[in-house]
Amino acid sequence: MTPTIAATLLTITAVTAYGIACWVIPFGTCRSCKGTGHRPGRFARSRLRPCRRCRASGRRLRYGRRAYNYLAKVHRERSGGTQPTTELARLRDQITKGGLS
Numbered sequence: 001m002t003p004t005i006a007a008t009l010l011t012i013t014a015v016t017a018y019g020i021a022c023w024v025i026p027f028g029t030c031r032s033c034k035g036t037g038h039r040p041g042r043f044a045r046s047r048l049r050p051c052r053r054c055r056a057s058g059r060r061l062r063y064g065r066r067a068y069n070y071l072a073k074v075h076r077e078r079s080g081g082t083q084p085t086t087e088l089a090r091l092r093d094q095i096t097k098g099g100l101s
């Protein structure tokens with residue numbers, strides 16, 4: 001096995017493993033607040049304020065899942081999308097397309 005083939009197989013394995021990890025566990029711990037959802041205040045360090053990065057949830061969407069969601073959205077938009085199932089979604093679709101005035 002040449003080093004090129006080995007490196008290619010290793011890369012494919014790593015990308016596949018990361019893709020499966022993003023599919024099974026789409027959310028990771030927020031690095032800004034370390035999963036607590038709160039950050040120390042800017043002036044009063046003992047006073048906690050909600051984390052803006054994760055909107056106080058303590059979790060963030062992983063980069064791989066974010067990329068998957070974006071690509072899925074682009075695919076949906078280019079393929080015409082799915083038909084709205086609920087009445088509210090149908091009305092919203094009509095309003096955005098200008099069919100309802």
Ligand SMILES: [Zn+2]
Pocket residue numbers: 030031032033034035036037038051052053054055056057058059
């Ligand atoms: Zn956070």
